[in-house]
Amino acid sequence: MRRVSRIAVASVATAALAVTVSACGGSSSSSSAGDGKSKGIGLAYDVGGKGDQSFNDAAFSGLQKAEKDLGVSGRDIEPQDGESTADKVQRLEQLAKSGYNPIIGVGFVYAPAVKQVAAKYPKVTFGIIDDDTVQAKNVADLVFHEEQASYLAGVAAAKATKKNHIGFIGGVDIPLIHKFEAGYIQGAKSVNPKIKIESQYLTQTAEEGGFSSPDKGENATNGQIDAGADVIYHAAGLSGQGVIKAAAEHKVWAIGVDSDQYEQSALAKYKDSILTSALKNVQGAVYDLAKSVIKDGKPQTGVIRGSLDNGGVSLADSNPAFKDNADLQAALKKAEQGIKDGSIKVNAS
Template identity: 45%
Template sequence: MLQNRFGKLAAAALAGSMLMGAAACGGSEEPATSATAAAPSDGASSAAPAAAGAKVGLAYDIGGRGDQSFNDAAAAGLDKAKSELGLAETKELEAGNGETEAAKEERLRLLADGGYNPIIAIGFAYSGSLKKVAAEFPDIKFAIVDDADATGPNISNLLFAEHEGSFLVGAAAALKSKKGHVGFIGGVQVPLINKFEAGFAAGAKAVKADIKIESKYLSQPPDFTGFADPAKGKTAAEGMFDAGADVVYQAAGGSGSGVFEAAKAANGLAIGVDSDQAKTAAADLQGVIMTSMLKKVDVAVFDFLKSFADNTVKAGTTSYDLKAGGVDYSTTGGQVDDIKAKLDEFKQKIISGEITVPDKTS
């Protein structure tokens, strides 16, 4: 009896702690890093901005610096600004898994109270909280990546045309596919990732109208593990290669490395996302990455900080599309050199408006 009861309890506690542990794994490797060693000893007292350069506050989404994906791209922009613009101080905070909007609000308020100006929020999850906090601190400039819903006189919305970049890699996939069969793997089934899929499918079909496209999402919200589970990415990609696909595009954040492994094992090709993954992936996997869809969050973050330094911050939407060079495809490794002319032709057509890329899957 005792063993039975205790066993049950142990199982319960174990399951609970495992799940909490899993949630914790979404957290960081490294906490915030700071440009200057001296952190403000009292957050509220140093309200006046430092004379030399700006004190920049950055609020990451889940994963924070070190996620080798979206947040890292923002961090790269910040690092570049740090060395080139001479920022006085930077402070990086990151979101916890499953936290409420109140926690995000508090994070932004702490930065605002601490005299950080400008403040950049990474990810659409900050939409509601940024809107509120920005209204409370009209003298501080805010920027948010991937969201156009939070608007205000002191909010800059940095948006990307992921569907346009995905169109180009979709076309590249179709041009490179020998079997006329390609695949798309999304991290989590959210509207943002649907944009990648829609653009990819449109691009592939523009090359070959009857192309076969496999599509799979690794997890459904509120389960966001699909962005951080290489094993899931590998299984999904293996399924696609087994089914006959020979090029797979992944928009799955940290799960992408699994897709590359599967591509290598199947002698197929893979397409990277966000950053130039033929440079950032593990050395033995770089060869399978024919190209990557570049989403230049680093450029957006840097541009915003530069405009702050120049005192030319523009409130409202700044669109980082193909035209502005905010999205693009990479040519590292030379695997798409033979089709580059065709891809650039598509690129020009999108820029000129001759092709309108859908941003939703039909």
């Protein structure tokens, strides 16, 4: 039902944008279309869409903050199942023609579309989250050191396990998610070199549902728990909801990703099983880009990378069982300091 609803929302949003474009004249040469003036922030979601309690919802939080603090409107559009790059191009062009600036593609899959549309609308600032390959004059490549937060997640997992056996579940077998896995494994082994680690990717491609299928996440987690793991870290978007559900049902720990999943209302009944979450400040990245365009008049461009040093990545401490564990916190403090001073070099692959 959720997928049908998402497609319907996307269709309505597209139709609404088309009406707006028609009212504005419908071409990039129109004085109100793509001229750099902003009617607000445009946001186009990644696979899984809004409601994933993770990556996309973090971007939506940034849009909401921009609307509130900057006094502008925003337009956010859901993905459609099986869409092509051409579909993404059309979506971004509609936002540009409608006067939105900046326009942000949430996820690396938007890179080809952002590159194409940014060239066509040079007075509009575009953002791309989780990709640093576009590198155009009017594009901000918003990326993160996911491996650093994942290293800390690995330390936490190794400290929390009672079986010296933990797990990792990645949504899709791609280089971005390899960063999460690499940091997690390195962090866990820094605590216990002999720790056993289960590792699994749900799909080979995003089109197969690795980031959007809670059932796949649940099944994989059940398998890792059956194998003996008692702490499971996921980097799987919407599929991670299934990971957390399974962990709660088996009374083992889950570690969330991107947003503080302990605080997500849709996951409230599972929160006592969410040890922590490896955060990346997608909300802040979206807001800062919007502020740079709309308020400051000095648009961010180029590669902007979040790290432990600048607060772009971190671990959530909402769960008292995590926050009040003195031994775990001491280990995390030592690890974080090592990463920041360079004495710990975190693997990214």
